Every structure is written in structure tokens, then in C-alpha cells.
Amino acid sequence: MSKRRFVMEFERPLVELEEKLLELRRIDAAALTPELAMEIDTLAAEVDRLHASLYRDLGPWEKVQIARHPDRPKTQDYVDALFEDVIELHGDRAFGDDEAMFAGLGTIAGRKAVVLGHRKGKDIKENIRRNFGQVHPEGFRKARRAMALAGRFGLPVVSFLDTAGAFPGIEAEERGQAWAIAECLATLSDLPVPVVVVGIGEGGSGGALAIGFGDRLIMLENAYYSVISPEMCAVILHKDAAKAAEAAGCLSLTAADLARLDLADEVLPEPVGGAHRDPAQVIEAVGVAVGGALDALATTPADRLVAERYARLRRIGHVVGESGTTGT
Amino acid sequence: MPISEWFKAREDRRYTSLDPSAPKTDVPDGVWEKCPSCKHIVYAGDLEHTDGVCPHCGHHFELTAPERVGTLADEDSFAEMDADLISGDPLSFTAAKPYTVSVATARESSGLSEAIVTGRATLGGHPVVLGVMDFRFIGASMGSVVGEKVARAFEVALAERRAVIMVTASGGARMQEGMLSLMQMAKTAAAAERLASAALPYIVVLANNTYGGVTASFATLGDVVLAEPGAMVGFAGPRLVEQATKLSLPKGFQTAESLVEHGMVDAVVPRAELRETLTALLGYLTLGGAS
Ligand SMILES: [Zn+2]
Numbered sequence: 001m002s003k004r005r006f007v008m009e010f011e012r013p014l015v016e017l018e019e020k021l022l023e024l025r026r027i028d029a030a031a032l033t034p035e036l037a038m039e040i041d042t043l044a045a046e047v048d049r050l051h052a053s054l055y056r057d058l059g060p061w062e063k064v065q066i067a068r069h070p071d072r073p074k075t076q077d078y079v080d081a082l083f084e085d086v087i088e089l090h091g092d093r094a095f096g097d098d099e100a101m102f103a104g105l106g107t108i109a110g111r112k113a114v115v116l117g118h119r120k121g122k123d124i125k126e127n128i129r130r131n132f133g134q135v136h137p138e139g140f141r142k143a144r145r146a147m148a149l150a151g152r153f154g155l156p157v158v159s160f161l162d163t164a165g166a167f168p169g170i171e172a173e174e175r176g177q178a179w180a181i182a183e184c185l186a187t188l189s190d191l192p193v194p195v196v197v198v199g200i201g202e203g204g205s206g207g208a209l210a211i212g213f214g215d216r217l218i219m220l221e222n223a224y225y226s227v228i229s230p231e232m233c234a235v236i237l238h239k240d241a242a243k244a245a246e247a248a249g250c251l252s253l254t255a256a257d258l259a260r261l262d263l264a265d266e267v268l269p270e271p272v273g274g275a276h277r278d279p280a281q282v283i284e285a286v287g288v289a290v291g292g293a294l295d296a297l298a299t300t301p302a303d304r305l306v307a308e309r310y311a312r313l314r315r316i317g318h319v320v321g322e323s324g325t326t327g328t
Numbered sequence: 329m330p331i332s333e334w335f336k337a338r339e340d341r342r343y344t345s346l347d348p349s350a351p352k353t354d355v356p357d358g359v360w361e362k363c364p365s366c367k368h369i370v371y372a373g374d375l376e377h378t379d380g381v382c383p384h385c386g387h388h389f390e391l392t393a394p395e396r397v398g399t400l401a402d403e404d405s406f407a408e409m410d411a412d413l414i415s416g417d418p419l420s421f422t423a424a425k426p427y428t429v430s431v432a433t434a435r436e437s438s439g440l441s442e443a444i445v446t447g448r449a450t451l452g453g454h455p456v457v458l459g460v461m462d463f464r465f466i467g468a469s470m471g472s473v474v475g476e477k478v479a480r481a482f483e484v485a486l487a488e489r490r491a492v493i494m495v496t497a498s499g500g501a502r503m504q505e506g507m508l509s510l511m512q513m514a515k516t517a518a519a520a521e522r523l524a525s526a527a528l529p530y531i532v533v534l535a536n537n538t539y540g541g542v543t544a545s546f547a548t549l550g551d552v553v554l555a556e557p558g559a560m561v562g563f564a565g566p567r568l569v570e571q572a573t574k575l576s577l578p579k580g581f582q583t584a585e586s587l588v589e590h591g592m593v594d595a596v597v598p599r600a601e602l603r604e605t606l607t608a609l610l611g612y613l614t615l616g617g618a619s
Pocket residue numbers: 363364365366367368382383384385386387
């Protein structure tokens with residue numbers, strides 16, 4: 001038997017119709033009355049219509065579900081497909097190795113680079129090992145070590161974002177989760193090499209931001225990047241995580257929102273229904289976009305790169321007032 | 329009744345609200361405060377003399393930004409910067425309570441323009457830029473204006489070769505400005521990093537409570553990080569950690585004292601010694617030790 005298809009909440013009406021249709025189609029040809037045949041045709045047309053409309057103009061909450069889809073291509077898929085001669089680097093040299101964070105060296109389209117990325121698993125077993133992509137301080141410190149390496153040896157950084165957030169655990173807090181994230185931010189801010197960030201799935205708050213800003217931000221169409229998870233936002237607003245859909249709509253977290261706010265430079269379209277429908281096509285598109293960004297940044301002198309990155313950050317924000325500049 | 333209890337009861341009577349018709353839990357704002365630690369009712373006038381420290385148990389009450397500036401800056405030395413910067417509503421955030429209403433209410437009740445007050449000052453004679461967050465203003469959350477004022481504070485210090493002192497308190501990034509708030513973390517960290525590169529000192533005082541996006545950006549990047557006694561500091565709040573892990577939290581979790589034990593904070597400094605400690609630190613660190 002094939003693996004059971006993962007159904008996202010908003011797909012349920014479609015899937016129910018599809019299952020009903022499948023059931024009807026299993027009826028013996030001999031038992032098929034003209035009425036039944038007509039019903040099958042009507043249902044098939046309804047399925048087609050719903051399929052076409054459901055994935056058109058997806059709302060923020062639907063996109064969040066797609067971003068979390070278990071079959072969505074992950075950091076490891078991009079690393080395997082786009083990078084050659086990959087050497088993974090382990091450990092923060094202080095506490096341990098965090099399998100929720102990838103750090104390594106690799107060559108993309110002939111360019112040597114340092115690669116970073118949050119790491120979700122393909123199945124429960126791998127997810128437990130990788131803590132569902134939720135990073136501990138040692139993971140951020142490993143990333144920071146790799147960033148510093150990139151800076152010293154003039155290698156650009158390519159970073160893949162896919163985390164629900166930094167892990168909110170007791171030991172994570174005791175080992176300085178906030179400190180580890182802040183140190184990543186400071187290190188990234190003046191790294192004298194190009195930094196290209198790709199939002200491939202979830203961009204959960206500070207845990208994403210720690211490896212999540214630079215000279216270019218490329219977002220997949222259904223990836224999100226948010227200050228807070230929709231569920232937690234709903235709890236704060238309504239004391240009810242079930243109102244996450246409404247919260248998702250308020251947070252301006254989609255790739256399109258980020259482009260509108262001038263935070264994302266490029267939004268890459270996904271196949272109808274999401275990246276999991278055709279991973280190879282999406283991974284290739286990401287490869288082209290990353291290659292293009294690295295090419296564009298390759299000739300910029302380091303001091304200008306750092307100055308422009310700072311200027312880019314300084315422009316972000318909406319401030320009203322006489323001495324303020326009204327930004328995005 | 330044992331004599332000790334009688335004394336305690338007398339003490340309670342002395343500080344209890346004078347209006348017997350008032351509900352027992354209703355401590356009038358600004359006149360009487362109930363100490364959350366020892367439960368004594370404390371006269372606000374007494375708290376002024378102690379800079380907000382409970383005379384019974386030493387509990388550190390939260391200070392407003394103007395009060396904090398008063399306890400740290402040399403007399404008449406504080407000149408506020410960027411007081412005219414106020415928040416807009418970039419996302420037209422209307423869920424539950426419209427953001428514009430939250431901001432307007434916070435401005436009116438606090439008398440402040442935003443959740444942080446920044447300015448030039450001298451502290452023990454040392455030229456500094458002082459930033460003080462005020463928890464009354466939407467939980468001192470960091471949106472565009474807080475991020476902008478923090479970044480400008482570091483830039484002024486860099487241009488004028490001053491030290492930066494930040495007294496933090498915050499619930500984290502301000503969700504009503506979405507990603508613009510999250511990016512203020514990177515912006516403020518970048519500004520702090522530039523000051524560090526110029527070998528100018530940056531000292532942080534973590535006050536109760538400092539969480540989320542503020543802790544995970546400029547608040548933990550100080551050359552020296554101090555904390556007030558009993559201050560709660562972390563990335564994820566204790567309730568979230570409890571829910572996510574289904575574990576009961578260790579005693580003293582995320583308190584300033586435990587952060588020192590775990591090597592995350594340099595020292596817990598009682599409020600009465602804070603000014604003196606900062607002055608001494610600035611004496612060591614100012615101008616990279618060049619003077
Ligand atoms: Zn007390």
C-alpha cells in the first residue's frame with residue numbers, strides 16, 4: 001500500500017469529494033445505471049472546479065499549512081541537489097552538535113560557499129533526532145562559527161530558513177538561547193562576504209532571523225516569515241489558538257507581504273498546490289535564484305557590502321515624527 | 329497570638345488602605361503598592377526614597393523610564409533624543425484591539441511617546457547615551473520606533489564617542505508591526521556591533537522582565553551585562569516553556585540570580601549600588617582604556 005497522503009486542513013473538502021468519486025468509480029460496470037454515470041460525471045466536474053479554485057489565491061493561513069507540509073522539500077534536499085563536494089561541519093566547540101542546524105561547505109554553480117540551514121526530518125524518527133528543526137543555543141553557535149569561517153576565507157553564505165522557531169526548552173534557556181541568537185545577528189550584520197537567504201518553508205521568529213537576513217532575501221511563494229507563530233498570536237489576542245487563521249491574516253507573513261514591505265527581493269512561484277507537488281522543479285528554481293544573487297554580489301567590495309547591508313537594515317521600519325523618516 | 333505575628337499584623341494595619349469601604353484587593357494606584365514578594369502594602373512615598381525597593385524585603389519594583397533616568401543620570405544632565413518619533417500602523421493591524429488604539433492608550437496613560445526613552449547624559453561624569461525601556465507602554469515591546477531609537481542611540485554614541493547604557497524591560501518584538509518588528513532585532517544588533525567595533529563600551533542592565541526579541545538582540549550584546557535582583561530574563565516566557573516541554577520548571581528558572589549561575593550575566597546589582605557600579609565600569613572601559 002502506498003503512503004497515506006497528508007491532507008492539509010483547507011484541502012479536506014476537496015479530498016472528501018475525491019474519495020467519494022473514487023468510490024463511485026469502483027462500482028462494477030454491470031451495476032452502473034445511467035443515473036449513476038451522470039452523477040459520476042457531475043462529481044468529477046465538481047472536483048475539477050474545486051481543485052482549480054482551491055489553490056488559486058491561497059490565504060495566509062493556507063500558505064502557512066503548505067509551508068509546514070511534511071513532504072515539502074527541506075534544507076537537506078536543497079543541499080544534496082544544488083551543492084557539490086559538500087563537507088558538513090559539526091559542533092559549537094563548547095557544548096555539542098545540534099542536528100536541527102546544518103552547517104557546511106559546498107560548491108554551487110562553481111562557487112564555493114558556506115551553507116547554513118534549519119533542518120527538519122523526513123519522518124518522526126528523523127524529526128526527533130533533529131528536534132523538528134527547532135534549534136538550541138549550540139546550533140546557533142555552530143552557525144555563528146561557520147559564518148565567521150566564511151568571513152575569514154572570503155566565502156559567501158547561503159542560508160535556508162525552515163523552522164517553527166528556536167526551541168523553547170529549559171536547557172535551551174539555561175544555555176543562553178537569546179544570547180546565542182543575538183550573537184548570530186551581530187556576526188551576520190558585518191560579515192564581509194555576500195549573504196543570500198532563502199525562505200523555503202517556515203520562518204519562525206528569532207530562530208529564523210538568527211540565520212535569516214543578509215544582502216538578498218529570496219522567498220518561495222508559500223514560505224512564510226513571521227514575528228510570532230499564528231497560533232501564539234491567536235493565544236495572545238483571543239486566548240484561543242484555534243483562531244490562528246485570523247492571526248495569520250494580520251501578521252503580513254507571506255512571501256507576497258514581505259515583498260510588499262520591501263523585505264524580500266524575490267518571490268519564486270511554486271507548482272499549484274505547493275512545492276511538495278514537484279520538488280525537483282522548485283529546487284532547480286531556487287538554485288537559479290541563488291546562483292543569480294551570488295553572481296550579482298560577487299564583485300561588490302567587502303566594505304561596500306557591509307555598508308549596504310547596514311543601510312538596508314536601517315531603512316526597515318515605519319516611523320512617524322519630525323525627526324523620523326517615514327519608511328516602509 | 330505570638331508577639332511576632334502581632335507585630336506583623338500591626339505592620340499590615342499600618343500599611344493597609346485607609347478606606348475601609350475599598351475592596352481588599354484594590355490598592356489605589358500611585359498611593360499604595362502591594363509588594364508582590366512579601367505582600368506588605370507599601371506607601372508609594374516610601375518607595376520614592378528607596379528608588380522602588382521594598383523596605384521590608386528588598387523586592388525591586390519596576391521603575392518607569394523617567395524614574396529610572398532619575399536614579400542613573402547625573403543631575404540635570406539628561407537631554408532626551410527623538411522624543412517626537414511615534415508609531416504608525418504599517419500593517420493596519422486591527423485584530424482584537426486596533427493597534428492605533430493600543431498606541432494611543434499607552435501614550436496617554438504613560439505620558440511617553442514610545443516604549444523607550446533615550447538621551448544624552450553624563451553618569452558619574454562619563455558621557456553616555458542612556459536608553460531606558462518602560463514596561464507600561466505595550467509591555468515595552470519593540471516595534472519600528474523602539475528599534476529606530478535604539479539604533480540612533482548607538483549611532484550618536486559612535487559619532488560622539490560616548491558609552492551606551494541600556495536598561496531593558498520588554499515582552500519582546502511587537503507583533504502588531506509583524507516582520508518590521510522582527511527585523512528591528514537585526515537592526516539594533518547591527519548598531520550595537522558597530523559600537524563594539526569602535527571599542528566604545530556598551531553596558532546593559534536587564535530589568536524585570538526582559539524577554540523575546542529584545543533579549544535576543546541588543547539586550548544581550550553588552551560588553552558587560554548586569555541584571556537587577558529578581559529580574560526575569562529569557563527568550564521564551566516561562567509559561568511557553570512549560571507548555572512546550574510539559575516539564576515543571578526548576579526553582580529560580582530565568583531569574584537574574586540563576587543567569588549568573590549559568591554564566592549568562594556578569595553580576596546581579598541591587599538598585600542602590602547600580603549607579604556606583606556603572607560609574608566604576610565606565611571608569612575601566614571608557615575610550616577603550618586610552619585615557
Ligand atoms: Zn516586599
